[in-house]
Amino acid sequence: MARTIAQIKTEITTAFTADETVAARYGFTKGVAFEDTFSKVSLESILFFVVAAAMWTLESLFDIHKKEVAELLDTKKPHRLKWYRDKALAFQLGRSLEPDTDTYAELVDSERVVRYASAVEYQGRLYIKLAKGSGDKQPLSGAEQTAVTAYFSEIKDAGVVLEVVNEPADHMRLSMDIYYDPMVFAPSGLRLDTGEDAVRNAIKSYLQNLPFNGEYRNSALVDRLQALDGVVIPELREALTVSDADYQAATGAKPWTGIQAKSLPVSGYYKIYEESNLVLAFKAYQTIESV
Template structure:
């Protein structure tokens, strides 16, 4: 928004009054303002008024040009998958959305209020062909207690309404907001008894290094990223106190819409989670054994 003529003139006269050379030349008292020491009809006042009018005209022209360019950009922008991802992450819960300007109406909201309203922390967008129709699949999630989690139902409804208003005409978007895929692990850990107890607990720190390694591995996977079994194996083997692992078996189950979780299915090489993220609920599939070398 362009400054007013008065604001522009004020900035000029303030700089004029602060200049030490000008103060000496005119014999000005810096304790008084420009208006206190120059008449409104003085040459200096009229001169700064003309300059302010010229500057205001130029700023107004540039503001108008900027607005016109932004309108053209908004109207001609071609949505792609990354555009949709950024759009989802820009969602503000509790704020109204203006479909014309393609922006949320923040009013007098503080920066903290705006940031706290952006509850979609994770999003992945893919394009799929379903029954000869292009479907844009948008997986979303938030974060609770440091873990990835689905958004609440009321938030999901608000987000769906936002996408209905913001999406490109004709696009078919399916929003995926599911509980995490459940990961099942079964394997044996040959452990170093100098470092770990028989239940996998660190003798020194009283934590469970293998579990922490796996949690960190899952946390570092990109949202909707591919879990590669070989990479998981290598991460576990590098854990302090682990000598070898044997018989690694990985499986997962996921939400089927309207049915709930299905049965565990094996992951032989890799798999992308249906929900976008994994979670482990049961650690009893990990056994700790003493390694014995064979001749």
């Protein structure tokens, strides 16, 4: 961004008065303020203003050129995944795009529907995963999804096969043995001092606060529980997941898939829908003493 004429002139005059040779020739103290020595109509002041104005003009022309080149690249270069993610977050419900652009006349935060988004490319197709809500992620309504789909049809690069993924959270089922300090936890799993169901809350918090479309890791969950006061050994016995679409489509047994070390959610986020899907066996930890 171009500096102002005043900024440029100040830099010139500061260097001018800081020069020992110049100070000796003019008879002023080195480093003195330029305005304290030269009037605004002096030859030096006018000369420096003309130079500063010329430099400002050149910098402004470079800014214009940079903007024109950036706009040209936007029309010629295919966009990256981050661009699609950012555009999803910028979607405004109930507003039309500016003619022949991919932007709005103004951005109104209250009209932003998509609060979570991720762009994923898989087998030649671009998937835009979306969710709304604050903290508690939820799928968009049917009308909202229709509007977002039309929006991306308008702004996407030509030839890109794009699909909007707007689904409820993937189901998660966990089974764990929690070895606890009996001075901190009761056999029920509640803390003795506050009555809080700390382990269960920590597990739900971990899943809820994963980055949208972020990778779930068994080891990270264990580490999260290991940090809880009073939890000695959190042992993960089983971790299962299934997309909501497959869960709802199953007429008999649910098609749970075991998680081996890590997993990515189809919808972009996980949720434990039923308390029965979070099986915690609390076991008092006994130290093996040795002498």
